[in-house]
Amino acid sequence: MPTLTLIQAVNDGLKVAMRQDESVLVFGEDVGPKGGVFLATEGLTAEFGKERCFDTPLSEDGIVGTAIGMAANGLRPVCEIQFQDFIFPAFDQIVSEAAKLRYRSGGQYTAPMVIRTPYGGGIRGGLYHSQSGEAYFTHTAGLKVVIPSTPYDAKGLLLASIADPDPVLFMEPKALYRHLKADVPEGHYTVDLSTLRQVREGDDVTVFCYGSMVPVVEKAANKAAEQGIHCQVVDLRTLLPLDEQGVLEAARKTGRVVVVHEAPRFCGYGAEISAIIAENIIEYMEAPIRRVTGFDTPFPNTLEHHYLPDERRVLDAIEEVAKY
Amino acid sequence: MPTLTLIQAVNDGLKVAMRQDESVLVFGEDVGPKGGVFLATEGLTAEFGKERCFDTPLSEDGIVGTAIGMAANGLRPVCEIQFQDFIFPAFDQIVSEAAKLRYRSGGQYTAPMVIRTPYGGGIRGGLYHSQSGEAYFTHTAGLKVVIPSTPYDAKGLLLASIADPDPVLFMEPKALYRHLKADVPEGHYTVDLSTLRQVREGDDVTVFCYGSMVPVVEKAANKAAEQGIHCQVVDLRTLLPLDEQGVLEAARKTGRVVVVHEAPRFCGYGAEISAIIAENIIEYMEAPIRRVTGFDTPFPNTLEHHYLPDERRVLDAIEEVAKY
Amino acid sequence: MQTTQSTEPFRVISGDGSVGNHQVALTDEQLVHCYRTMLTVRAFDDVCMKLQRSGRIGFSVPNKGVEACQVGAASALRQTDFFFPSYRDFGMALYHGVQPVEMMHNMFGNAKDSALGRQMPVHFSFVEPIKFFSISSPIGTHLPQAVGAARAFQMRGEDHVALVSFGDGGTSSLGFHSALNFAGVWKAPVIFLCQNNGWAISCPAEEQTASDGFAIKGQAYGVPGIKVDGNDVLAMHQAVSEAAERARRGEGPTLIEAVTYRMGGHSTSDDPSKYVPKEILDQWAEKDPVQRFQSFLKQKGLWSESLEADLTREATEGISAAAKEAEATGAPGLETIFSDVYAELPAHLRAQGEAAFDLARRKGSADAGDGAFPL
Amino acid sequence: MQTTQSTEPFRVISGDGSVGNHQVALTDEQLVHCYRTMLTVRAFDDVCMKLQRSGRIGFSVPNKGVEACQVGAASALRQTDFFFPSYRDFGMALYHGVQPVEMMHNMFGNAKDSALGRQMPVHFSFVEPIKFFSISSPIGTHLPQAVGAARAFQMRGEDHVALVSFGDGGTSSLGFHSALNFAGVWKAPVIFLCQNNGWAISCPAEEQTASDGFAIKGQAYGVPGIKVDGNDVLAMHQAVSEAAERARRGEGPTLIEAVTYRMGGHSTSDDPSKYVPKEILDQWAEKDPVQRFQSFLKQKGLWSESLEADLTREATEGISAAAKEAEATGAPGLETIFSDVYAELPAHLRAQGEAAFDLARRKGSADAGDGAFPL
Numbered sequence A, B: 001m002p003t004l005t006l007i008q009a010v011n012d013g014l015k016v017a018m019r020q021d022e023s024v025l026v027f028g029e030d031v032g033p034k035g036g037v038f039l040a041t042e043g044l045t046a047e048f049g050k051e052r053c054f055d056t057p058l059s060e061d062g063i064v065g066t067a068i069g070m071a072a073n074g075l076r077p078v079c080e081i082q083f084q085d086f087i088f089p090a091f092d093q094i095v096s097e098a099a100k101l102r103y104r105s106g107g108q109y110t111a112p113m114v115i116r117t118p119y120g121g122g123i124r125g126g127l128y129h130s131q132s133g134e135a136y137f138t139h140t141a142g143l144k145v146v147i148p149s150t151p152y153d154a155k156g157l158l159l160a161s162i163a164d165p166d167p168v169l170f171m172e173p174k175a176l177y178r179h180l181k182a183d184v185p186e187g188h189y190t191v192d193l194s195t196l197r198q199v200r201e202g203d204d205v206t207v208f209c210y211g212s213m214v215p216v217v218e219k220a221a222n223k224a225a226e227q228g229i230h231c232q233v234v235d236l237r238t239l240l241p242l243d244e245q246g247v248l249e250a251a252r253k254t255g256r257v258v259v260v261h262e263a264p265r266f267c268g269y270g271a272e273i274s275a276i277i278a279e280n281i282i283e284y285m286e287a288p289i290r291r292v293t294g295f296d297t298p299f300p301n302t303l304e305h306h307y308l309p310d311e312r313r314v315l316d317a318i319e320e321v322a323k324y
Numbered sequence C, D: 001m002q003t004t005q006s007t008e009p010f011r012v013i014s015g016d017g018s019v020g021n022h023q024v025a026l027t028d029e030q031l032v033h034c035y036r037t038m039l040t041v042r043a044f045d046d047v048c049m050k051l052q053r054s055g056r057i058g059f060s061v062p063n064k065g066v067e068a069c070q071v072g073a074a075s076a077l078r079q080t081d082f083f084f085p086s087y088r089d090f091g092m093a094l095y096h097g098v099q100p101v102e103m104m105h106n107m108f109g110n111a112k113d114s115a116l117g118r119q120m121p122v123h124f125s126f127v128e129p130i131k132f133f134s135i136s137s138p139i140g141t142h143l144p145q146a147v148g149a150a151r152a153f154q155m156r157g158e159d160h161v162a163l164v165s166f167g168d169g170g171t172s173s174l175g176f177h178s179a180l181n182f183a184g185v186w187k188a189p190v191i192f193l194c195q196n197n198g199w200a201i202s203c204p205a206e207e208q209t210a211s212d213g214f215a216i217k218g219q220a221y222g223v224p225g226i227k228v229d230g231n232d233v234l235a236m237h238q239a240v241s242e243a244a245e246r247a248r249r250g251e252g253p254t255l256i257e258a259v260t261y262r263m264g265g266h267s268t269s270d271d272p273s274k275y276v277p278k279e280i281l282d283q284w285a286e287k288d289p290v291q292r293f294q295s296f297l298k299q300k301g302l303w304s305e306s307l308e309a310d311l312t313r314e315a316t317e318g319i320s321a322a323a324k325e326a327e328a329t330g331a332p333g334l335e336t337i338f339s340d341v342y343a344e345l346p347a348h349l350r351a352q353g354e355a356a357f358d359l360a361r362r363k364g365s366a367d368a369g370d371g372a373f374p375l
C-alpha cells in the first residue's frame, strides 16, 4: 500500500473520483497548471484536460455559485477555495443557496457538490491565512461539514463527500498537509460521513477534537498517560451532521470531558459539544466540561504559537479535569 | 413620557442621534423617501436631507464596505440591511474587515459604525425573511452584537451602539416591532452595552432569552408561576461581548437553566450559554441545561408557528427542568 | 450591437400595432398563445391581489406592465432549456404549460405546493414541463447558478441554453458581477435578461447605477449587450431568439436589457404612491404591453371580440378554479418541516421531529396567528 | 477618454527616455525623489528576498517591474489624501516619507510594528505622514471602503481624494463591483487604480475577464476609464493628477488601468516558472520602468553616475540598517494578542489573557516552531 501525506491523499482522492466519474470536475483559483497553492490539484489538468480541471477568475461567489448550477444540472463539481479565510464572499451562495436548495424546492433541485478548502494556523499566515471558520458553517442546516485528520480519512472522506447527494464543505487542516505519511489504499474506498473515529481508548478523560488538533491531543494524551491519566481521544471528523449519540456515549464513559479546537472559544464548535452533553447526560459529568481553544481575538502572526492550543494547554486541561 | 412601539423607539433613537451629532448618517436600501420597508427610518430624509439619509444601490457589500470607509474617516454611519437574511453578501466586510480593522492596524484605524437589521420570524416570511442569524456573528471577535426586546432598550441600546467606538451589529426583532407600546424617554439616554436585564425574579428556574423570545418566555413564566414554578427570566440583550459573570450568577442562583432562541439549535447561540455554565459552574446544576430553539432546518413558511418556540414549548422545558 | 441608454431600444411593434418590415417568426397559433398567456398572467395577478387583500394568502407581486418581457422571452426558448427566473417571471412557466393550479398551491403554501409550503408565495419551483429553477429571495444569487448550469450543457455537448432573469436592482448584486464575468470567460450558453422596470422597490433605476443604461454593462465582461423594448412581445422574442442561437452556436452569452415599467407596487406590502411620480406612471400606461400586442393581433387579423371574451373567460375561470382548489387543499404535515433538509433524515432531525409530534400530542398544537407579510 | 485593450495606453516617456511635446509637471527635485523611491523599492525588495531565503522573515512580495505605477501615482497626490493600498504598493508610502525601518518592523512582525506583529509581512498600516490604510489580505474589500472614505471628504466639503489600488485579479472581486457602482452614483472623489500586471498569481489577465482590457469596465458604472502605461512614471503622474483634479472639482471617480508586468513571482512562496512564458517575460524586461525613468533623467540632464551611486548606496544602506534594527527588536508581548480587539478590554479577554500568562508561568511558554509561509 502506498504511503502518502494528507495532501497527497487528497490529490489521489480527486484523481480516483475523476477517473471513475466523468461528471466530476475540479476548479478554483490557481488549481490548474500551478496545481493549487498547496499542490492539492497537481497533475489534474495534465491528466484530465482543462475542461475538467481549470482556473477561475478571482471570485469565490462565482466559484461556488457556478458550482451550484453545475450540480443542479447533472455535474459533480469539486471546487476549491484557496484559503478558508477567503470563503466569505461565497457565504451567501453556501448558506442561502447550496444549503437550502433541496428544502426550498421540495427536493426538485439539489446541489451535490464539494467545496474543499484549507483551514487553520501553523504557517505564520496571520489574520487571513490561518482561520478556522467551521462554526460559521455548522450552524447551517442542509450543509455537511467534514474535516479529516489523517491521510486515510482525507481520501476516504473526500470520496464519500463527492458521492454524497448533499453539499459538503470539506475543510483540510493545512498544518497537517505534510505532517506525516501513512498507508492509503489505492483506488476507490470511502469512509462514512457522520461517523466518529476512536483515536485512542482510555477510561479517565474523554477528549473531543478534529483536524489539526488531533495530533496535538494525541501528544498530550501520551503525556497524560505517563502520569496515569488514560484518555479516550475522539476525532469527530464529520462536524455536521454530527454523530451525537456517539459523542454522548464517549462522554458518558469517562464523565470527564475536554473539547479542543483552534477556532476561538465564543460560539465555537466546542460550545455545541458541551451543550449536547449538558443537555442530555449532565448527571454523568464528574467535572466541568473544559474547552481548550484559540482565544477570542483575531488570529495573530508573530505570536501564533501562543494563540494555537498546544500540548501544554491541552495537557493542563486534561490534568485539571482528571483531578477534579 | 411618550409611549412608543419598538420600531418607533428605533426611529426616535435615530433622530436623536442625528440631531446631536452631524457625523451620524443613515443609509441602506429604501431607507430614504420610503422610510424603510418597516418604516424605521421614516421622516429622516425629510428632516435631515438626502445627504444624511439616503437610498443605496442593491448591494449589502457596498453598504457595509462604504460604511467602514466612512467610519474610518470620521463619520458615524448607521446603515440598514433590509432583512437580516440579506446580510450575507456583506459577511466578508463585517467579519473580515469591520471586526478586524482595529486589531490588524494596532488601533490606527477603527470602524465605529452600526449595522441595523430586522431579524426573526412571525411574519410568514419563509426561508429568507425570517432567519435569526446571530450565531453567524457572535463567533467574531471585534464585533459587538446587540438585540433589544423592549422599546426602552431599543432606543437606549441603539444610542449606546452609535456612540460605541467599535462596530455593532444591531438586530431588531421584527416580530416585536409593533408588539406593544411602552414608555420611552424623550431625548438622549443610553442603556449600557454588555449588561443583562432581569425581566423577572424567581428562585426555581433561570431562563435566558433575548429579542423576540422575551415576551414568549414571559408568558411561559407566568403560566409556570401558576403551577408554583418561579422563573428568573434574563434578557441577554448584548450577545457579544456577553456579561458572562452575570450569566453565571443567574444560573447559579437556581441551578436549573433553560435557554431559548428562535435560531436553530445546532451551534446556535444557546450552545455558548450552556457551555459557559458547564465549564464554570457545572457543580451547581441540578438539572440538564435545556435549549428551546428553532429546529435544525431552514425556516418554513406555512408551518412557521410550529417552527418557532412558543409558550407551549418553553413551558414544557421549564416544567421538565423544574421537576428534574 | 452595443446599445446605451441614449440609444432607442430595439422595437418591432409600433404603438399602433404595425410591424413595418419586420418578419414575424411566430406562427399564428403561437401568437395567440402569447396573448393567452399575457391575459392569464393578468388574471392570476388580479385573483392573487384579491386573495391577499382579503387575507387568504399572505403576499403577492404584481406583474402589470411587464407581461411582454416574460412571454416574449419564453416564446423564444425550448422546453429543454433551463429557466432561472425571478419572482416576477411566472408568465414564462405559464407559457410553457405549467398549470395555474400548481402555482396556486404555492400561493397558499399547501400540501400540494412543490415546495411544501416552505417558501413565501411567488417562489415557485417546477421541473415539468420545463426546468423552472426554484426561485430564491436573495437578489442575484441565481445568476452564477445559471452560468454553472449553462457550463454543464456545454461540457456535455448539448445545445441547450440557460436563461436567467433579474431586475435593474439585480445588476448591483454580487451575483451579477461574478456571473457575467465567468460567463464571458467561459463563453457559456447563457442569456442574461435584465428587466429594467424602472424600480428596485423604491430606488429608481437612475439611482441604482450611473451607467448609461444596463445593456452597456456587458462591456465590462466582453458580453454583448442589447437594449430591447420590454413592452413588445415580438421584440423580446427576436432578441432572445438571437441570443439563444448565438449561445447554441457556442458563441457565448448575451446581456439583454428589456426596458419596461412596473405599473403596480413592488409587492402587496408596498405603497408605491409614496415614491412613484404620477406623470411617469401615466406615460407608461399608454405603452401597456397587452394593449400593444392586441393592436398587433388586430392588424394581423388574429384578434376578435369573441377571441378576447373566450381567452379572458378561460383565464379568469381557470385561475379562480385553481385558487378554489388550492385553498381547499390542506396545509403540509408537521413532518415536512424536517424532510428535504438532507437526502436522508439525520438522527438529530428525526429526534426533533419526534419531539415536536410528542409535544403536540401532550400539549396541543401550535397557534397559527395571522402573520401578514409587511413587504 | 474611454480606452480599450486594443487602444495603446497613454504614455509620456518613450523607450529612449524622450518626452516629445509632453509637459513635465514635476520639479527636478520631485523627479529625483521619484527615482530615489524606485531605487528604494528595489533595495527593499532585494533585502527582503534575502531575508526570506535565509529564513529570517516568513514572506515577501516582489515589486520588480511595477515600481513606476506606485511612484508615479503617489507623486500626483497630497499628504492629506487617503491611500487604500494593496500589498504591492509600499512605494507610495516611501514616496511620502514613511521610513523604511517602520516597514521593516512589519516585515519582522516585531514589537515596534504598527500592527504589533499581528499581520503577515507586507501588510502595512500607517497614519503618518500619510493615511496609508491598513492592508488587508482579502482581495477587493478595500475598494468600497475607499469609496466610503471619499464620501466622508465629500460630506465635509473637503477637497481631498481617496486613491485605491488593486490588481487585475481584484477586478473580479465583489468589492470592485459595489465600489465602482456606488462611486459612480455618488460621484465620490475616489481614484480607482487597477494595476494590470498580467497575473493574479497564476491566472493570466486574459482568463480573468473577457472584456477588452480593464479600463473599459468603468462603462458599466458610468465611471470614465483610461489606460496608462504603468511602466512610465510621468504617464502615471499625469493620469492620476487629472483624475485627482476631476475628483476635487466634484466630478467624481475615475478608473485607471495601469498596464505593467509582474517580473517576479507572486510572492516568495510562488514559483512563476511553472506558468509564466519566458518570451513574454523577456519582452517586458526591455520595458523596465527604472531603466526608462533613468533614460528620461539622463535626457533631462538630471542623472549622473555619482547620483546613481549616491542614491543606490543611500537606499541599500538605509534598508539594510532598517532590517538590522528591526531584526534586533524584540517580539511583541503576549498581551498584544488580547489588546485592540475592542477599544476596551472586555472581561472575557482579560480572563483569557490572565490564564495564558498563568499557564506560561506554570508550564513554560509555547514553542515557536518554524512556520514558513507556503504562498
Ligand SMILES: Cc1ncc(C[n+]2csc(CCOP(=O)(O)OP(=O)(O)O)c2C)c(N)n1
Pocket (backbone or CB within 6 Å): B029, B058, B060, B082, B086, B089, C086, C088, C137, C138, C139, C166, C167, C168, C169, C170, C171, C197, C199, C200, C201, C262, C266
Ligand atoms: C440581497 C438582497 N437584498 C435585498 C433584498 C430585498 N429586496 C427584494 S426585491 C428588491 C428590489 C429588487 O429590484 P429589481 O432587481 O429591480 O427587481 P424588481 O422587483 O423590480 O422586479 C429588494 C431590495 C433582497 N431580496 N435580496
Ligand SMILES: Cc1ncc(C[n+]2csc(CCOP(=O)(O)OP(=O)(O)O)c2C)c(N)n1
Pocket (backbone or CB within 6 Å): A029, A058, A060, A082, A086, A089, D086, D088, D137, D138, D139, D166, D167, D168, D169, D170, D171, D197, D199, D200, D201, D262, D266
Ligand atoms: C478573496 C480572496 N481570494 C483569494 C485570495 C488569494 N490571493 C491572494 S493574491 C491573489 C491574486 C491577486 O491578483 P491581482 O489582483 O492581480 O494582484 P497582484 O498580486 O497581481 O498584484 C489571490 C488569488 C485572496 N487574497 N483574497
Ligand SMILES: [Mg+2]
Pocket (backbone or CB within 6 Å): C167, C168, C169, C195, C196, C197, C198, C199, C200, C201
Ligand atoms: Mg426593477
Ligand SMILES: [Mg+2]
Pocket (backbone or CB within 6 Å): D167, D168, D169, D195, D196, D197, D198, D199, D200, D201
Ligand atoms: Mg495582477
